[in-house]
Amino acid sequence: MVEGATDSVASARRTWAGDGNGRSRWSSWWPRRRADVGIALAIGLFALAVAVVQIMRVTEISPIDEATHIDYVWRIMHGELPHRGDTYTPFTLEEWSCRKQASVYNKLPECGVTDPSQFGVIMENYNAWQPPGFFAVVALMTRIGMVVTSLDPVTLMRLSCAIIVAVGLMMVYALMRMWSLPRGLAAPVTLLLLANPFTLMVATTVSTDAPFLVFGVLSAIVLTRELSGKSAALLALIAAACAGAVKTITLASLVIVLGVLVLIAVVRLVRGRDRWWQPLLTVAAGISGGGLVTLLWGRYVAAHTPTGWENRVLGQNNTEYAGNPFDEWLPTLTHVFGYTSGSWEGAPVTTYHGQLLTNLAGLALTVAPFCGLIALRGRERLLAGIAVVGPVLVVLLVQVQSWVREEVYFPIVSARYGVTLIPLTALVLGLLLKPLKRRGRAVVWCLCALVLLLIVIDSLGVGRV
Template sequence: MTVTTQRRALLPSEWIGMAEHWAASFRDTWRARTGVLALYLAVAAAIVIPVVLGPGSAMSRIDEPTHADYAWKAAHLEVPFAGSVIAPEIRDIWACVGQERYVLPACGEDAQAWQFPYSGQQYNFSHPPLYYVSVGVPARTMDAAIDGIDFVTAARLFGVLWLAAGMYMTFIALRRWRIDPAAAIIAPLLLPAFPRVLHAVTTVNPDTAAIVIGASAIWLAARVFVDDDADWRVAAALAGVAGMTKTIGAIPFIALGALLTYRVVRGWRRAHPRGKDVALVGAMAAAILVPYALWQAWQGGRGDPNWQNPLVGLNTRDVLGLPGSEWLETAFSGLNLVSDYYLQEPLDVALMVSWTRLLNLLLIGAVFAVIVACAKEPARRSLGWMLLAGAVLYPTIVQAQAYLNTAVPQYFLQVTGRYGLALIPGAVACIVIAAQKAGYRRLVYLLSLAGLVVLGIVIVNGWRVI
């Protein structure tokens, strides 16, 4: 008599176990890392391209026309100045793709600057030029080489590379923090599920570089707290690039500098001075502040000296008396990194709102969990303190800039989460560490999968309604 056996189908948990076993054999070789990078490129392309060509095609109201104009001028070796207006080529694209909440001139009308919102003024000329050059030059080449692709679309499509680079740098940083390969590979896939990240990598905006910058700061923090072998020259280079991309994008390096300053003071009081920490803090401070001061001094002497920013008074109010009371109102708004966001209307649906509220709750919990649960692991605990310091510092820095940059001191009623965008890779790292510390390591896989599913539904729905 022949006995037949029926093979049992593997359960999902068993598949996960097999995948973890495979990941355990991962070796940090160039070949293996190239495979990880290829994965991130494929995921980034699957997210960015459909959004750019579909529901995200309209100009973002987060200043995208001015950023696109800056990139266009940088590609033609020009720098905008006070009183300059958006270039005709960008105005034509703007009129054709439209923008939420604004009535624009008809497409192909060759309209003048005064017919656009804020009279088509270039009010973001003060930003440093690094991002605009890095995007504008290749976008101009793509625009000339490919029929049917305009300059703005070309610049947006480079978001594929920015997102992939951000995920890959986050993976490198997590491995430096001694995160196991499975979690280190999967966790960066959660990044595009943050709506601020999705918005940044699908528009022309210096925020696009924030994920790469934030991940590099987390990597540097691991070199400082885990390996204790950070080189001040590397720290200066990374912080300097961050500051010359977007000044507030350097907030993770500022937070790291604050932690190191505290460690220096504590060591000095205990007669254990750390000269290496002093060198790191000084190098990062100089790399951020010196180029910023030189750039502002140069830009301040160009253009119309009587020019007034048309946005003053829209999102800001006059400071009455001392700025302390107004600043205190937003001092802890930086903890709202996730649910305070903007997306173009076809993408901003109820599912995304619900998802971001859950994600923000998990993020805040993870930061405090790392601080509390890693009391006997000072290196990892420092990551939680770094994120908390950054979340408190960036609203204050933004308020200080508003106070100092106008003739009549101003303050923001609300400091939006996009100013803290560079902190998100560190937030993902906190989620991973907190989950592993609590014994829920597979929660990271579930979150990343849920985030990708949410993105898929949101993008498909956006295509359906446009």
């Protein structure tokens, strides 16, 4: 339960204020948490090491919009923002022609060519409308990397994303510990997320999905605090504003959590609870933070969109309605479950056992929430319920957004739109394993060791398809 799960957090807060002996917060907190800090760092460093190996082995450009992201970061590094209608910079074209991209290999010229007429692909940066938050962070990290290393900018951009993912995994471990999962379970469950294809994909390419673990954990912490009776308004405000500065769909998990908080407030009101309105303050803060950033950026984009501009990618992944909107959406409602569809990995790391891991990870992240509805109780069951309905709600958010903006829909909804729900789903998996005794936990560690071994040899390209 959350009451017990957050005892350690409350205890840490009391100690932080100091005790009768006048000890500092740090001196009392550090002895109790240094083991957790060490484990979290080990998890982050392991993930970073695997990502570095894969970055060095896979040089080609990812088809998941990586060229547009590289171009955006490069522009910010040179003091400008891209706008709709802008074509790729010579730097991006040169990198694209030399690194290649398997999906458009025959449409790219020989290495070093920067003449747009020689490229048989869309020359407009079609993601220039996205907010600059993520790109600014990666640009700063890349600039720092260029000062202290001799690595090329694209490699440094990818390493920046790897660091963000590593931090996200460390935060997932911290979330597990907030819910009182023992270290012996929190660590392997967190490490098992490396088997999900999106984790390493966004850690080894320049991807706006790199912070998905960070924002997923922040959303879960907002829910955790409210369930334990503590206000999360300030955290919701900051998390929503930062997520809105990355891209709208990054808000998905937080929007779902805010919706749950509205229901919690209603239930508390009906039951006559004190301070039933507290969750509504968090909802208002989250809506204000995310809404304001989204509104302001939308105004900026509209003001800098050229007259007569047309969306060049409209109709490539989406299509116009042939009937009732909900009828078109209905077959897509299960597309996000498992969080594997729409992922990508380069040829050097595409292996048979890697594909098996992807399928098993998808199965685990699909089954765990439904098992949680049966096996868990109280507020832990609420988490499982959110993990069950979350993927469906993400699909509806994506489809409604596309309908409102351009009156189109996605026949296939990529699971990457819902990856911010992965930390919450992993938490449910951890809570299911919590009753395991020593032997059961030993089995979990053996399974984790096997998975990590397969991940490492997958990154080394052993058993390539």
